Amino acid sequence: MAVLMAFVVLCTTMSFTVNMHYCGDTLLDYALVQKAKSCGMELSTPGENAGCDLQIVKKSCCQDKSVTAKGHDDLKPSFTSIDLEQQxxxxxFFYSYAALFTPQTVTPKAYTNYTPPLLFRDVQTLDEVYLI
Incomplete structure (x- = not known):
């Protein structure tokens, strides 16, 4: 159960981006870590054809899309504004919790070496006093 909960916390706090390359309406490549590979059908930029006087601008059929999922950053509570009652x-709480682990002093028992006197008569039986 602990491993499952650690996995849930990891997944909810982690941000990731999915890069996709479309050619027309068809998804050709996707990548999680790096940029998606191109199909090679992109149009050249206007700066590459500097020798030509006539430039025809054509719309490319390829496009790159990125989908980003942002994780939560507010897992740590902020302790900057604690009032006096909370302090x-x-x-x-910490003082009483730490007191649980301090060693207790044990007083020696004085009656451990004392032997009780011998009974000549059983007084409880004579007086008919029984503990229930």
Whole structure:
């Protein structure tokens, strides 16, 4: 379950871009990390044909599209504006939690070496007092 939750957090916080190359209405290539490969049918730029006086502008049938999915960046809570009551609560919580792990002093028991006196008569049976 922990691995699944870590995977969900990773996927929701990660941003990624899908680059696609269309020629007409047909998807020819897509890429996640790098730019999509071109089909080679793009028109030349006007600067390449500098020797020609006549330039015919033709619309290219190819186009590149990018789809970007942005992740969440607000996973860390902001602790810049904590009021006095919250500071007291946090301080007392950590103090009491740390007190759970401090070693306790143990007082020696004085009656461990003491042996009880011998009974001559069983007083509870004589007085008929029984614990229930």
């Amino acid at each position: 007291v609560f946090i301080t007392s």
